[in-house]
Amino acid sequence: MGVREAYGETLARLGEVYKDIVVLDADLSGSTKTCIFAKRFPERFFNMGISEQDLMGTAAGLAAAGKIPFVSTFAIFATGRAWEQIRQSIAYSSLNVKIVASHGGITVGDDGGSHQAIEDIALMRHLPNMVVIVPTDAIEMKSIIETIVEYNGPVYVRGSRIKFPIIFDDSYKFEIGKGHVLLKGSDVTIVATGYMVHSSLEAAQRLAQEGIYVEVISMPTIKPLDEVLLLKSAAKTNAVVTVEEHLVTGGLGSAVSEVLSENYPTTLKRIGIRDKFGISGKPKQLLSHFGLTPHNIVEAAKEVLGKKKKRVSLKVVATG
Amino acid sequence: MVAVDQLEDIAKQVRRDTLVMLNRAGSGHTGGSLSSVEILTALFFSKMRHKPLDPLWDQRDRFVLSKGHAAPAFYAVLARCGYFPLEDLVSLRKLGSHLQGHPDCKFTPGVEVSTGSLGQGLSMANGISLALKLDGKPSRVYVLLGDGEVQEGQIWEAAMSAAHYKLDNLCAILDHNHLQIDGTVEEVMNIEPLSDKWRAFGWKVFNINGHDYAQILTAFDKAERTKGQPSIIIAETIKGKGVSFFENKVEYHGVAPTDEELERALRELEFDSQRG
Numbered sequence A: 001m002g003v004r005e006a007y008g009e010t011l012a013r014l015g016e017v018y019k020d021i022v023v024l025d026a027d028l029s030g031s032t033k034t035c036i037f038a039k040r041f042p043e044r045f046f047n048m049g050i051s052e053q054d055l056m057g058t059a060a061g062l063a064a065a066g067k068i069p070f071v072s073t074f075a076i077f078a079t080g081r082a083w084e085q086i087r088q089s090i091a092y093s094s095l096n097v098k099i100v101a102s103h104g105g106i107t108v109g110d111d112g113g114s115h116q117a118i119e120d121i122a123l124m125r126h127l128p129n130m131v132v133i134v135p136t137d138a139i140e141m142k143s144i145i146e147t148i149v150e151y152n153g154p155v156y157v158r159g160s161r162i163k164f165p166i167i168f169d170d171s172y173k174f175e176i177g178k179g180h181v182l183l184k185g186s187d188v189t190i191v192a193t194g195y196m197v198h199s200s201l202e203a204a205q206r207l208a209q210e211g212i213y214v215e216v217i218s219m220p221t222i223k224p225l226d227e228v229l230l231l232k233s234a235a236k237t238n239a240v241v242t243v244e245e246h247l248v249t250g251g252l253g254s255a256v257s258e259v260l261s262e263n264y265p266t267t268l269k270r271i272g273i274r275d276k277f278g279i280s281g282k283p284k285q286l287l288s289h290f291g292l293t294p295h296n297i298v299e300a301a302k303e304v305l306g307k308k309k310k311r312v313s314l315k316v317v318a319t320g
Numbered sequence B: 001m002v003a004v005d006q007l008e009d010i011a012k013q014v015r016r017d018t019l020v021m022l023n024r025a026g027s028g029h030t031g032g033s034l035s036s037v038e039i040l041t042a043l044f045f046s047k048m049r050h051k052p053l054d055p056l057w058d059q060r061d062r063f064v065l066s067k068g069h070a071a072p073a074f075y076a077v078l079a080r081c082g083y084f085p086l087e088d089l090v091s092l093r094k095l096g097s098h099l100q101g102h103p104d105c106k107f108t109p110g111v112e113v114s115t116g117s118l119g120q121g122l123s124m125a126n127g128i129s130l131a132l133k134l135d136g137k138p139s140r141v142y143v144l145l146g147d148g149e150v151q152e153g154q155i156w157e158a159a160m161s162a163a164h165y166k167l168d169n170l171c172a173i174l175d176h177n178h179l180q181i182d183g184t185v186e187e188v189m190n191i192e193p194l195s196d197k198w199r200a201f202g203w204k205v206f207n208i209n210g211h212d213y214a215q216i217l218t219a220f221d222k223a224e225r226t227k228g229q230p231s232i233i234i235a236e237t238i239k240g241k242g243v244s245f246f247e248n249k250v251e252y253h254g255v256a257p258t259d260e261e262l263e264r265a266l267r268e269l270e271f272d273s274q275r276g
């Protein structure tokens, strides 16, 4: 099951329990999977047409009147077209609106750069009051939706078009602001989010074959970031790689480097898109075009490991 | 119900409060505050069901000041109703005040949603109207728009939505003072034919004089009786209304009265009230 499907089904299920849930979409309910809720609860579903600014504003009003609005469209239109509506009408008053977008990142594929949100995490992360979440698999998405419905405040969840492998089991419980060590290691820390968690796990396997043991952390919550987990791991490995399907500026890589720079300066390499827009292609092709493959992660891990060793030996020379 | 002559007295007090607040703050929007005074007082002192001492009373009618820069007049009306002490008014725009430069629902009782960025209030009012309908509540929703403000695209998205969802519990009021910041609305970006536009978008339109209480209150009642579609009251107003040297002056959109102007303005209002 994909993360979109997990969202749609969970939302429809929660609709039975939470009578205050209302769902809004902007003519993309088939893609975002809010159509499942719409079918079951037509009176609580509002298609706002192709008008994302009004979509966000209406959701704000519904929240102000006590409803729990879930708002869905593609990530780029949600966070781009309606950014100022999210800022002024939602985040500024900390209204209880859940923006659950689909089609984050370049794995949107064929539709090309106009439809690939590579800056959405940055746009949402910079809004006070906003929580920013990226699911790792369908099971986590289900738990995310079950968790945020109980949380009072604005949340952005970045979903994807492609299906992700499943790594969690049904007992998994998502918590806002908690990362997970998926693999223990002491040579390098890899912090990843979304689909990149899976690529990082694959990279970790390859590195282990070469005798390099990396710690893989999945960071489903980009904001608030699990600083404690990050710093603990960085203190152990002294070398960090971040991996995200997003610009290296403003997203997970930025968040991690901000925390490390202020608290524990560490050799760091950010993997992501560097100052470019997306292009058309198949998701797999695009991931390798933009350097987001397990191979790239392996190379980055070796690079930070090399730098760390050089640093250590320099220190030995200097102090010795 | 409050009698019209009483409303007129309240309007005068609100105008005085507004001018004093703006003067003490040293900045703020004078013209568009003064043009809305009758509309706001008619709503809060006559039309709307609300309880100032229980601002979140769940049967209340709701009000959204989409043209958020008219905050001074709005705050004066809220204070005169009893939402908070009159003494608070002079803290407008000051550090630590609950009276922010533009309405902020985090701080001020009686403010339903935060506004200030023009063009966003109608969508929020629609959302509130939808929620009230879902809950089967009879409360009504009022939203005050500026005439320059309706140049925003989001207003027309929201105009479509309100008609599409048949929000007959919603009543918009358009403060048609014909001025914005850079000039007349006609010069800057013509919005006419305004009534035809709203009608074409599926709204019931009422055209009135926005400083005449009888007309304002009749229009509110007619809007309330309108079923199956949202209503908009296009209120002809005078920007800067009540102070001769501010009236119809584009340059008094966003400046506060100086001490000397305040004194002259208060004297004018005093004279008017003795005469009237």
Ligand SMILES: Cc1ncc(C[n+]2csc(CCOP(=O)(O)OP(=O)(O)O)c2C)c(N)n1
Residues within 6 Å of the ligand: B029, B031, B032, B033, B035, B067, B069, B116, B117, B118, B119, B145, B146, B147, B148, B149, B150, B175, B177, B179, B180, B181, B239, B253
């Ligand atoms: C989105 C947005 N753009 C610009 C402004 C700056 N601004 C404040 S008031 C105003 C003019 C408003 O004119 P109108 O709606 O006619 O208001 P009124 O004449 O009633 O004061 C402008 C451009 C703003 N507050 N929000």
Ligand SMILES: [Mg+2]
Residues within 6 Å of the ligand: B146, B147, B148, B175, B176, B177, B178, B179, B180
């Ligand atoms: Mg105007």
